[in-house]
Amino acid sequence: MKIGLDLFLEKDYQTFVGKRIGLLTNLTGVNGRLIPAIDLFHEHDGIELTALYGPEHGIRGDAKEGEEVASSIDPYTGIPVFSLYGETKKPTKEMLDSVDTIVFDLQDIGSRYFTYIYSMAYAMEACAEYGKQFVVLDRPNPISGIPMEGNLIEQDIRSFVGLYPIPNRHGMTVGELAKFFNYEMGIHCNLTVIQMEGWDRSLYYDETDLFWVPSSPNTTGVDMTILYPGTCLIEGTNISEGRGTTKPFEYIGAPFMDGYHFARTFNDKKLPGVLARPISYRPNIQKYKGEVCEGVQLHIVDRHQFQSFQTGLTVLELIAEMYPNNFRFNQNETGKYFFDLLAGSSTLREIILKGKSQIFLEDCQKQLEQFAKQRGPYLLY
Structure with missing residues (x-):
């Protein structure tokens, strides 16, 4: 199989020659030989890498969960790193002044609590607001793309661990989520998704030929x-x-x-x-x-x-x-x-204390049926 990063570097980058590229990534953004996307972009003759953007845990993955990360200069490339988990979670106009396009290459883990997908959503919003392109290099959902579990988030309880009404286990890739967020959540940015080749949505990560790279300090396998x-x-x-x-x-x-x-x-x-x-x-x-x-x-x-x-x-x-x-x-x-x-x-807290979770689970099934219909048009595999 080939991930979005492989295909972008093989051919799709040609669409963006002459564009100033910002890369939203971290240590999970590697190719099949574990070479970081940062290095591959920086050393590529056809790519002008002008900025880096880091999510929770930082661009090198050395910050613990919930710890704010400061913007900096990447010591290996000399390129500015703008933190999206510090003073702001959404790129500002100043953060985008040096780019024409943001490319997103992060490995998600398939659960709605994981903040990388909301860093993606906020970056998409900023790109829509300031007229920038947004490109997602797709990667597998490590817990497969078929099963879904859980409830949809209530309107009044949205946060950075649950920004949109998707279930706890959503069964979508980051590319599919980007398309879903862009249209269903009304972002409407200039979006391109570089699809994978050879991934079947029934596959778990250890059934692919990719190396496991922890998405955060506690994603052990x-x-x-x-x-x-x-x-x-x-x-x-x-x-x-x-x-x-x-x-x-x-x-x-x-x-x-x-x-x-x-x-x-x-x-x-x-x-x-x-x-x-x-x-x-x-x-x-x-x-x-x-x-x-x-x-x-x-x-x-x-x-x-x-x-x-x-x-x-x-x-x-x-x-x-x-x-x-x-x-x-x-x-x-x-x-x-x-x-x-x-x-x-x-309501789930009180439901647990009363021992009534089975009733909650039955209601979840109705919500999952609703979500399955809503997500259907955005599935790519």
Whole structure:
């Protein structure tokens, strides 16, 4: 197969000869031989690379989640790097003065919480506003392009971890999302998508011939990305989602949990395609840093049967039921719940506490049917 980056450098760049190019990318923007797009563009005789733009985690991927990144000069190329995860998340006019076209080359992970797709959307908005072209170099959805899971975001709960009404697992590539955002969300920028060749939407990332490059410090592999549409919700609670371990979003626990009891109770639910194994671990950052947590590691038995969103809700529901005096949804200093932003819902917290998630899941199916029809015209593969 060939990704959008390969095809752009082979032939499509010719359309943009004479244009000043800005590249929105990071360490995931590499070709099949792991050469960075930054280097390939910088050294290409037919491409005038004049600016770089970096999303969350920075252009070299060395910033932790949520950490603001400053604009800088890239030490390897000498090209200005404009941060889109610092003072602004949307390119300003000044950030775009040195370019005619922005080229987007980032590896998404297939979940709506992941901020790269919203950096793309904001850059598209800026290009529409200031008369610039926008080009997406398409890459695979690492958790395939067929299954969809979850709910659509409520209008009043949109944020940078859920900007548009798409489900938790959307089943689209960045190129397809760009087309969807451009028309369904009314951006209307001058958009070009460089499609892949040889990718089938049933494929998971480890079924391609591409090397795995972590999209962020905690995207450790394909199993983690399959779990993430459900286990990311745990971030909005006082339960450790495994950050600070070798298995973030696979490990789930807290000092007050009994891992053996929880694993047995979870496995008794017989959820499709997943088993829980009791574990103890000591996170080295964030929640319960340095403390022993008991809990489980979730193991995917059958990725084609597994339902991540259902699994995440079941985990939270069980913890709330088993540890009612310890479990809580975290609030910020203004009393807002980060969980609501992740969930895209103002009601899911109470539904979990009442043990009624099955009703919520049934409503999700109706929303997914609606989204499947809406996304249909924008699918490229």
